[in-house]
Amino acid sequence: MATEVDPTTAPAEMSGGSRPLPDDELVRMLHVLKLCRYFDERMEALYRQGRLPGAIYSGRGQEGTHVGVTWALRADDSLFPTHRDLTAQLTKGLDLKRVMAQFWGRIDGYTRGRDGNSHIGDWQGNKTFTVMSHLPIAYPVAVGAALAYKLKGEPNVALAICGDGSTSNGRWHEAINTSAIHRLPVVWVVNNNQFAYSTPNALEFPIPTIAERSVAYGIPGVRVDGGDVLEVFEAARAAIERARAGDGPTLIESVSLRWRGHAGHDPAKYMPDELLQDYMANHDPVRNLEDFLLAEGVVTENDVDALMERVEAEFEQGYEYALASPFPEPADATKGLWVEDGYWTSEPGRAGGTEA
Numbered sequence: 336m337a338t339e340v341d342p343t344t345a346p347a348e349m350s351g352g353s354r355p356l357p358d359d360e361l362v363r364m365l366h367v368l369k370l371c372r373y374f375d376e377r378m379e380a381l382y383r384q385g386r387l388p389g390a391i392y393s394g395r396g397q398e399g400t401h402v403g404v405t406w407a408l409r410a411d412d413s414l415f416p417t418h419r420d421l422t423a424q425l426t427k428g429l430d431l432k433r434v435m436a437q438f439w440g441r442i443d444g445y446t447r448g449r450d451g452n453s454h455i456g457d458w459q460g461n462k463t464f465t466v467m468s469h470l471p472i473a474y475p476v477a478v479g480a481a482l483a484y485k486l487k488g489e490p491n492v493a494l495a496i497c498g499d500g501s502t503s504n505g506r507w508h509e510a511i512n513t514s515a516i517h518r519l520p521v522v523w524v525v526n527n528n529q530f531a532y533s534t535p536n537a538l539e540f541p542i543p544t545i546a547e548r549s550v551a552y553g554i555p556g557v558r559v560d561g562g563d564v565l566e567v568f569e570a571a572r573a574a575i576e577r578a579r580a581g582d583g584p585t586l587i588e589s590v591s592l593r594w595r596g597h598a599g600h601d602p603a604k605y606m607p608d609e610l611l612q613d614y615m616a617n618h619d620p621v622r623n624l625e626d627f628l629l630a631e632g633v634v635t636e637n638d639v640d641a642l643m644e645r646v647e648a649e650f651e652q653g654y655e656y657a658l659a660s661p662f663p664e665p666a667d668a669t670k671g672l673w674v675e676d677g678y679w680t681s682e683p684g685r686a687g688g689t690e691a
Contacts, residue, residue: 354565354631354633355565355568355569355572356565356568358633361624361628361633362628362633362634362638362642364402364406364564364624365621365624365625365628365634365639365642366642366645366646367402367422367425367426368398368399368402368564368620368621368624369621369625369642369643369646370425370431370646370649370650371394371398371401371402371421371422371425371426372395372398372621373643373646373647373650374421374425374431374650375393375394375395375422376395377650378391378438379391379393379595379599382599383599387438387439388438388439388440388451389438389440389451389452390451390452390598390599390600391452391598391599392418392419392421392452392453392597392598392599393419393593393594393595393596393598393599394419394420394421394422394593395593395594395595396591396592396593396594396595396614396615396618396619396620397419397422397526397528397561397591397592397593397620398422398564398620398621399560399561399562399563399564399567399589399591399620399621399623399624400496400524400526400561400567400589400591400620401420401422401423401426401496401526402422402423402426402564402567402568402620403561403564403565403566403567403568403570403571403589404423404494404496404522404524404567404568404571404587404589405423405426405427405494406426406564406568406571407568407571407572407574407575408427408492408494408571408575409491409492410428410461410462411462411491412462412491412492412493412494412575413458413462413463413464413477413480413491413492413493413494414427414462414463414464414494414495414496415464415473415474415476415477415480415493415494415495415496416456416463416464416466416473416495416496417466417470417471417473417496417497417498418452418453418454418466418468419453419498419593420466420496420526421434421453423496424453424455424456424463424466427461427462427463428457428460428461428463429445429455429457429461429463431649431650431653432652432653432656432657433445434455434653435653435654435656435657436656436657436660437450437451437452437453437455438451438452438453438657439451439657439658439660440662440663441657441660441661441662441663442660442661442662442663442683443656443657443660443683444660445457447663447667447671447683448662448663449663453466454466454467454468459680464476464477464480470497470498470500470501470504471495471497471498471501471502471504471506471507471510472506473495473496473497474495474497474501474506474507474510474511474523475506475509475510476495477493477494477495477510477521478493478510478513478514478519478521480493480521481493481514481519481520481521481578481584482517482519484519484520485517485519485520490579491520491579492520492521492522492575492578492579493519493520493521493522494521494522494524494571494575495510495521495522495523495524496524496525496526497524497525497526498525498526498527498528498531499525499526499527499528499529499530499531499536499539499545500531500532500534500539501525501531502525502539502540502545502548503531503539503540510523511523511548511549511552511554511584511586512552514554514583514584515552515553515554515583515584518581518582518583518584519578519583519584520578520579520581520583520584521578521584522571522574522575522578522584522585522587523584523585523586523587524571524587524589525545525586525587525588525589526561526589526591527545527561527588527589527590527591528591528592528593529590529591529592529610530603530605530606532597532601533597533603533605544556544558544588545558545586545588546558546586546587546588548586549585549586552586554583554584554585554586555574555577555585555586556585556586556587556588557570557573557574557585557586557587557588558587558588558589558590559587559588559589559590560589560590560618561589561590561591561618561620562591562614562617562618562619562620562623563620563623564620564623564624565624565627567587567589570587571587573585574587591614591618591620592606592610592611592614592618594611594614594615625639
């Protein structure tokens, strides 16, 4: 069953005006959305100022997909993200301070200074698999996790995310085909940006929607509005429950538009300005949830102001933590090559803050 979404129309009421979560959880969801949006904006500013090394991969405008699908997972379910799904990883439980230390190549980052961007994960801490560059490489790895869950009789679900461009890759089809044959407990999410780097959907696939591809594999396909985080959440929750019950995978196509290019170096001039302005004005998942909660009386304007003050403080604390964290020691470069040395399960030893 597919829910058709016309991305050119003005936004409807979120999730038909329903509240699928308790009020306190909706407020927490708004906090995560605002934190991730602010993080994205500030990190881009620091990058442009030459104060942030490495690379940035914005997910701005697509937070509704990231937060919506991840919110439906249990703590012991696993997430397989891409390099621009940091919002999903933060929602799943990555620590903001350690993420920021990661970007500055410090010892308190998740790779202890071995990388300087979002190629990170925390499998032991919150079942977030490490990001890999070759898209959609997370899909076949998620097949392996889901197969392990099924063989062991564990009631867990794997969820993998990729972009629309990845659906033209053979690994994508192989992963979905294998999961369908064996009815694995996995959910497939495609964050349809409508432009794979610079290629529009019409030149990516010959059918109207990605969700329709599910028919070839005999699994459900659902198309949702990525600007409505609650609609995304409800679709993900249904798919996860279906997978956990042993009924196999679901393909979710979440239609959105990233407000920035492929990476920090990409001005995204291929994106029609009229389309971009429409999405920024009418399909902003952060503002849409805020407006919905204000209209429902779940929050007040003062609550929103206080929430933003908290978000700004959290970012500044993370920034200070990152810069206070030492760089790694060159002599440690060969540590952690083998699991037997225990490097990744021990404390870094030179932490700039209290977290390891």
